Amino acid sequence: MSKYKVNLKINNIPISVDEGTTILDAARELNFKIPTLCHHDDLCVAGNCRVCVVEQKGARLLPASCATPVSEGMEIQTNSLKVRQARKHIVELLLSEHNADCTKCFKSGYCELQDMSNDYRIGDHVFLDLVKEEDKVVDISSPSIEKDDSKCIRCQRCVRTCSSLQYVSALAVTHKGNEMRISTFMDKPMNDVVCTACGQCINRCPTAALTERNYIDEVFDAIYDPSKFVVVQTAPATRVAIGEEFGMEPGSRVTGKMVAALRRLGFDKVLDTDFTADLTIMEEGTELLVRLKDALVEGKEVALPMLTSCSPGWIKFQEHLYPDLLDNLSTCKSPQQMFGPLAKTYYAEKVNKNPADMVVVSIMPCTAKKFEAERPEMRGSGYKDVDYVLTTRELGRMIHQAGIDFEKLEDEKYDSILGESTGAAVIFGSTGGVMEAALRTAYELVTGREVPFTNLNIKPVRGMEGVKEASVKIKDVKPEWSFLEGVELNVAIAHGLANAKILMDKIRAGEANHHFIEIMACPSGCIGGGGQPMPTNMEIRKKRAAGIYEEDEAMTVRKSHENPEVTEIYQSFLHEPLGHKSHDLLHTHYYPRKRH
Amino acid sequence: MTKIKELVKEQAEKHGRARTSLMPILQEVVRSENYLSEEAMEAIAEELDLSTADVFGTASFYTFLDTVPRGKYVIRVCKTITCHMKGKDEIIRTISDMLKIKLGETTTDKKFSLLQANCLGWCHKGPVMLINDEVYPEITPEKVTEIVNQYLKKG
Numbered sequence: 001m002s003k004y005k006v007n008l009k010i011n012n013i014p015i016s017v018d019e020g021t022t023i024l025d026a027a028r029e030l031n032f033k034i035p036t037l038c039h040h041d042d043l044c045v046a047g048n049c050r051v052c053v054v055e056q057k058g059a060r061l062l063p064a065s066c067a068t069p070v071s072e073g074m075e076i077q078t079n080s081l082k083v084r085q086a087r088k089h090i091v092e093l094l095l096s097e098h099n100a101d102c103t104k105c106f107k108s109g110y111c112e113l114q115d116m117s118n119d120y121r122i123g124d125h126v127f128l129d130l131v132k133e134e135d136k137v138v139d140i141s142s143p144s145i146e147k148d149d150s151k152c153i154r155c156q157r158c159v160r161t162c163s164s165l166q167y168v169s170a171l172a173v174t175h176k177g178n179e180m181r182i183s184t185f186m187d188k189p190m191n192d193v194v195c196t197a198c199g200q201c202i203n204r205c206p207t208a209a210l211t212e213r214n215y216i217d218e219v220f221d222a223i224y225d226p227s228k229f230v231v232v233q234t235a236p237a238t239r240v241a242i243g244e245e246f247g248m249e250p251g252s253r254v255t256g257k258m259v260a261a262l263r264r265l266g267f268d269k270v271l272d273t274d275f276t277a278d279l280t281i282m283e284e285g286t287e288l289l290v291r292l293k294d295a296l297v298e299g300k301e302v303a304l305p306m307l308t309s310c311s312p313g314w315i316k317f318q319e320h321l322y323p324d325l326l327d328n329l330s331t332c333k334s335p336q337q338m339f340g341p342l343a344k345t346y347y348a349e350k351v352n353k354n355p356a357d358m359v360v361v362s363i364m365p366c367t368a369k370k371f372e373a374e375r376p377e378m379r380g381s382g383y384k385d386v387d388y389v390l391t392t393r394e395l396g397r398m399i400h401q402a403g404i405d406f407e408k409l410e411d412e413k414y415d416s417i418l419g420e421s422t423g424a425a426v427i428f429g430s431t432g433g434v435m436e437a438a439l440r441t442a443y444e445l446v447t448g449r450e451v452p453f454t455n456l457n458i459k460p461v462r463g464m465e466g467v468k469e470a471s472v473k474i475k476d477v478k479p480e481w482s483f484l485e486g487v488e489l490n491v492a493i494a495h496g497l498a499n500a501k502i503l504m505d506k507i508r509a510g511e512a513n514h515h516f517i518e519i520m521a522c523p524s525g526c527i528g529g530g531g532q533p534m535p536t537n538m539e540i541r542k543k544r545a546a547g548i549y550e551e552d553e554a555m556t557v558r559k560s561h562e563n564p565e566v567t568e569i570y571q572s573f574l575h576e577p578l579g580h581k582s583h584d585l586l587h588t589h590y591y592p593r594k595r596h
Numbered sequence: 597m598t599k600i601k602e603l604v605k606e607q608a609e610k611h612g613r614a615r616t617s618l619m620p621i622l623q624e625v626v627r628s629e630n631y632l633s634e635e636a637m638e639a640i641a642e643e644l645d646l647s648t649a650d651v652f653g654t655a656s657f658y659t660f661l662d663t664v665p666r667g668k669y670v671i672r673v674c675k676t677i678t679c680h681m682k683g684k685d686e687i688i689r690t691i692s693d694m695l696k697i698k699l700g701e702t703t704t705d706k707k708f709s710l711l712q713a714n715c716l717g718w719c720h721k722g723p724v725m726l727i728n729d730e731v732y733p734e735i736t737p738e739k740v741t742e743i744v745n746q747y748l749k750k751g
Contacts, residue, residue, distance in 0.1 A: 169647030174656040185648035186634055186663065194647065596638040596648050 199367030199530020237429030240547030245396025251543030256411020274421030313521030323592030340385025365529030391531025423558030
């Protein structure tokens, strides 16, 4: 349907835009930046903060540009005296209810309200300070998310994120009038409600009302403790995002610089979660083939489709909302949690360290990983497998603190062992990546040939569509896999929990014909994770995804089963996928949790 | 199935399970139970496929949808300007002294709760109070003593 064009003037410049465009978007097309707080490109219109007000010729009131569509002949001023004064007052009013202890605040330098207040040179307190003392008690019950109501400006980005992107609604608008706040069921602590710890609310919070629990000091303490041997692992998605913390373009591939920075921070060994991503493919791929064999040959009742288990926010979502489908989840731990126990067993032995003296730190694009590391099951090594989880943002902060000039660093390589990886591992960072990596390996395992896609790039599983479906015909299989001859392997991929729900409802209703489904809790997968640099929007996430796929193409080995360290660990330690050792160290189980 | 769950289910059958049924169901539960317990809100969320935070968010917006237990008789004195000027503080003090409870509290025998309400729309006949659904306009400390005494006798 072709859209009608609407003609208007913004700051005296004529422009013609599609009917239904907001004044804000029309102004953006002319490169006029109107400040916003409650508005977010990923979310529906709210129109509650009012900082985006503009002056419309002939109108008595100042409309909110984010919530007002253009109309024919409109004349808009985005920075008139009236607008400037109104905007200043609005920011002052917001500040009167905001605990502006900027020097102590974790978000200082990253806070949208602080930026705006700087831009408008808000100095004196024009209005009475209305911050309530009781709101200054920060909720630190969750290992992932801190909630500080005294910083909240009630823009409701978090509420919209939690409901429309994630279908969780752990946060809601509660009470009214001057008591109105963003809260949980019965004002319970964050750790006691359905929160999946995905951190998407943090990514969109304009202030520090929602932040990650940060463990920077604990990690520095460990680094400077001479009795500790501190190893660090880095998740795939961090290497295309950490550059943003230093003003680089989203999607800049800075793997080598990140390794160099970690070494300069003082980590004893810099290792890679990508190695255990490859291992995940071996374990999870085998698990899928075993399930298919059980179903097709043995005629056993097996839970299909099998669901991936790399994303701890997704796991917690399923435990809360779909506990009846827990058997469908792969029993594989996530790459982070495979790394932990291997570091404290296999690796500790190789480097001759006492696991009791080891500290395993992860750099993750994720806040749910902090929760995951605290799960009581995650002690396969006999110790806490992963000691501290830092987000990409926290690592950025550490590098700033240490005075390391990130952009100027020379590329360095990961330490060996547990540092070798493949292109298949790095694409774990983007939606569809686990599926692509699994297909590259499983198809070759079964047929002896590479997947039938140009240059190993399985395009149908890539891209930012909420739910993707694809099928791969398996033919001319090796004799031992004869039961798969001619089978059409149906797969699906969802990212963002609201999209996951679509697939889960299908499975529940018995309408899903898939064999294997990849789900990532965060929009666009880990590159859009709750621990990634801010801001976030589709454009930024697409750039990061492009970085991920470039990184893949640049690797010499691009299939998990060809990772030489993976071959080595199966020969000398694990012996076989799904074997006894794997069962003890690399697999886990899940627990139903309450939805309501 | 507990009594609350049965009640919620029955109400969901009656009003339907769309989000728009949330209000009438909340009202029915309060009518029958005097307040919305956690269990009741959880049951409503489950029936209507909402999150509990959403149910609580809606309930907490409305003064009359209590989320803490209240007495058999809930006294609500209008707190807005006109009733304030006409002496609602004295009314509250009188009730408070009689029942030995402060604002927001419930008597130990769970018979009375004493609360304030936003404007009840009786500004021309203030001060005004509600006892459950009954309106008492143009009250004085003397009148209020008499009214509360009647309720005390009622049991």
